[in-house]
Amino acid sequence: MKTKWIVTMVFAIAAAAAIGCDEEGSGGPNDTEQEDLENPAITMDNVVLYQGVSGTFGVEVTATDDVGIATVELLVDGEVAASSTADPFTVSWDTTALADGSIVPISVRATDTADKTAETEPVLVVIVNNGYVVEFTDEFSGTMSIPADYDGTQEVDVKHHWNAPSAASRILGIVLFTIEEGQAEWGTGLDIGTGYCPDSGVSLDSMVEILDGSPVVFDSQPEGGYPGGDQMMFFHLRPVNPTEHLGDSLGYEIHAYAFN
Numbered sequence: 001m002k003t004k005w006i007v008t009m010v011f012a013i014a015a016a017a018a019i020g021c022d023e024e025g026s027g028g029p030n031d032t033e034q035e036d037l038e039n040p041a042i043t044m045d046n047v048v049l050y051q052g053v054s055g056t057f058g059v060e061v062t063a064t065d066d067v068g069i070a071t072v073e074l075l076v077d078g079e080v081a082a083s084s085t086a087d088p089f090t091v092s093w094d095t096t097a098l099a100d101g102s103i104v105p106i107s108v109r110a111t112d113t114a115d116k117t118a119e120t121e122p123v124l125v126v127i128v129n130n131g132y133v134v135e136f137t138d139e140f141s142g143t144m145s146i147p148a149d150y151d152g153t154q155e156v157d158v159k160h161h162w163n164a165p166s167a168a169s170r171i172l173g174i175v176l177f178t179i180e181e182g183q184a185e186w187g188t189g190l191d192i193g194t195g196y197c198p199d200s201g202v203s204l205d206s207m208v209e210i211l212d213g214s215p216v217v218f219d220s221q222p223e224g225g226y227p228g229g230d231q232m233m234f235f236h237l238r239p240v241n242p243t244e245h246l247g248d249s250l251g252y253e254i255h256a257y258a259f260n
């Protein structure tokens, strides 16, 4: 499943008031109020791709301007969800209104005293209120390689373990692949799944499509759920065109969440 979104940027055209130009009487020739000429600058400082967020999450924002920031707004899926007018700008966002496991784009927008705006690129985050972020006991990223003598029968797989503190009914995983430049397309060549030891109950999304930088999202809710304890996530790489990938490597990065 690919998550797509449309970001609508509304540029408020600043109708800058020509303060003082037509004033008569007292006041003198020099206008001491600074004209707001520059767009604001804005960054979102404590959010990374596929971060899990919960409760009332404070989005930390740095917003600067040549004259002054009037407001900073948080946009969730393109809609204003919260705002702040006081520097330092930490926007409090109540994430509990969204369903667990939702993957939503968030961005922040600054508006200056002349209604000029600036907005960050959206970043996808995951709503995790009734659950937890999976902390793998080894790495959350790595490389899988097709052997130079691959004949289509060898297993090319990886397993990543975590020690689940409690049972879970659902595991949501997002895997990002990195394909080196010049490699042939990998196509739909990966089995992906989760399980637990020693029973190895598994749920598979078979033969998912592997694209560079495009996330593979899998949502596993097996009957009976997952027990606590040793859990694993695995990939089996089975290229549909193995002769084009002899010796090739595929980088990956996993983000995973368990829900009660």
Ligand SMILES: [Ca+2]
Residues within 6 Å of the ligand: 036, 037, 038, 039, 040, 065, 066, 067, 068, 112, 113, 114, 116
């Ligand atoms: Ca400005």
